[in-house]
Amino acid sequence: MTLTGVAALLILVLTYAGVAVGRIPGLRLDRAGIALLGGAAMIAVGALSMEDAYRAINFDTITLLLGMMIVVAHLKVSGAFRALGGFAIEHAHAPFMLLVILTLLTGVLSAFLVNDAICLVMAPIVVHVTRVINRNPIPYLIATATASNCGSVATITGNPQNMVIGALSGISYPAFSAALAPVALFGLVVVIVIVRMVYRAEFARTAELTPEVYRGRMLPGQVLKAVVVCIGLAIAFFAGVPVAKAALIGGAILLLTRAIKPARIYREIDGPLLFMFAGLFIVVAGAEKTLLTSDMIASAKDLGLDHVWRLSGFTAVLSNIMSNVPAVLALRPFIPGLENPERAWLVVAMSSTLAGNFTLLGSVANLIVAEQARRAGTPLSFGAFFKVGLPLTLVTLLAGTAWLAL
Numbered sequence: 001m002t003l004t005g006v007a008a009l010l011i012l013v014l015t016y017a018g019v020a021v022g023r024i025p026g027l028r029l030d031r032a033g034i035a036l037l038g039g040a041a042m043i044a045v046g047a048l049s050m051e052d053a054y055r056a057i058n059f060d061t062i063t064l065l066l067g068m069m070i071v072v073a074h075l076k077v078s079g080a081f082r083a084l085g086g087f088a089i090e091h092a093h094a095p096f097m098l099l100v101i102l103t104l105l106t107g108v109l110s111a112f113l114v115n116d117a118i119c120l121v122m123a124p125i126v127v128h129v130t131r132v133i134n135r136n137p138i139p140y141l142i143a144t145a146t147a148s149n150c151g152s153v154a155t156i157t158g159n160p161q162n163m164v165i166g167a168l169s170g171i172s173y174p175a176f177s178a179a180l181a182p183v184a185l186f187g188l189v190v191v192i193v194i195v196r197m198v199y200r201a202e203f204a205r206t207a208e209l210t211p212e213v214y215r216g217r218m219l220p221g222q223v224l225k226a227v228v229v230c231i232g233l234a235i236a237f238f239a240g241v242p243v244a245k246a247a248l249i250g251g252a253i254l255l256l257t258r259a260i261k262p263a264r265i266y267r268e269i270d271g272p273l274l275f276m277f278a279g280l281f282i283v284v285a286g287a288e289k290t291l292l293t294s295d296m297i298a299s300a301k302d303l304g305l306d307h308v309w310r311l312s313g314f315t316a317v318l319s320n321i322m323s324n325v326p327a328v329l330a331l332r333p334f335i336p337g338l339e340n341p342e343r344a345w346l347v348v349a350m351s352s353t354l355a356g357n358f359t360l361l362g363s364v365a366n367l368i369v370a371e372q373a374r375r376a377g378t379p380l381s382f383g384a385f386f387k388v389g390l391p392l393t394l395v396t397l398l399a400g401t402a403w404l405a406l
Contacts, residue, residue: 012284015035015041015280032275033275035279038282042283052289064163064244068251070255073268074265083223099140106119106148110147111152112233114159114160116368123144135202137378138380142195144369145366147188150191154177155176155177156177157173171346187396190399191388191392198388230250276325280329311351315331316393320355347401354400359389
């Protein structure tokens with residue numbers, strides 16, 4: 001191995017370790033800063049030229065994520081999410097029905113919009129409602145987090161790792177949804193069943209609920225506009241329009257308004273996530289160019305990754321070690337050489353997402369719900385989440401893998 005190769009390997013290991021932990025001791029770098037630092041280091045040691053680094057960044061993924069962030073931000077700022085959540089929850093007349101409605105609403109919204117953003121919106125609503133009706137918020141918060149992960153399996157726009165896979169694999173939006181929407185629907189049913197079983201005492205009290213949901217200020221015209229754009233996006237996605245192109249155009253249309261200042265939309269955009277993606281693309285490309293030989297790439301077959309069950313398990317473990325997006329990018333060089341690359345990408349999408357339900361630290365969506373709960377004075381513990389997350393992850397991964405193995 002050359003000196004450049006040794007340096008690239010060291011940069012790859014340190015970057016992934018930093019992203020997995022979320023920080024570097026003694027420094028204030030977050031995951032985005034660590035990924036950008038790793039990308040810059042790859043250029044500095046000569047693993048990539050600047051031109052190679054530019055080409056390494058998959059701008060379709062970045063553009064799709066940015067466009068969807070703008071759409072979600074507009075829905076949030078206009079009050080659409082609060083209105084939808086309030087309307088649905090006001091029609092829940094028993095604790096179990098509240099669980100069902102929250103799970104399905106979160107799952108469906110997460111399927112078409114970015115699940116992390118849905119958790120940002122839904123978690124405060126759940127805390128408020130359960131506080132007003134004097135119920136234990138924990139089972140409903142766990143259902144919100146896990147349903148957002150399960151629901152997001154269904155489409156390319158459901159979560160960041162699916163966006164990466166959609167851009168890298170070339171799988172069409174309809175084909176992706178046809179393969180994984182049944183897995184997502186099954187997952188939502190399992191969320192309801194397991195939360196109901198684990199928190200039997202909460203649902204044994206069948207008192208009538210009359211929740212008073214705070215809807216906040218709503219801008220009806222902007223809500224209508226956002227809904228029309230979302231419907232248009234869904235039609236465009238399933239009609240075969242490139243998802244990045246459709247999302248960018250949809251986001252740009254929503255910025256054309258006199259009612260909402262663009263600065264309010266920009267504040268809702270997760271810029272650090274975009275930076276992390278760019279940095280990781282460069283790091284992986286540098287490692288691929290300097291470290292991966294054709295024999296190493298072919299070794300994926302020797303590891304048995306052509307086997308659906310083995311690939312699913314490997315992806316799930318890797319996702320819990322280093323997080324789902326870095327895991328997907330780490331697998332990128334090996335998937336095209338497998339016997340059925342399209343099925344392999346679907347397995348990676350399914351497994352990397354459902355594995356996020358294993359622990360409270362398994363996905364960003366979980367952490368968002370936990371942070372929202374902590375701010376509201378109702379902390380969500382690791383153990384409480386794990387009681388649901390362990391059986392949920394095992395059941396959904398087994399079912400999802402079996403479905404894709406057919």
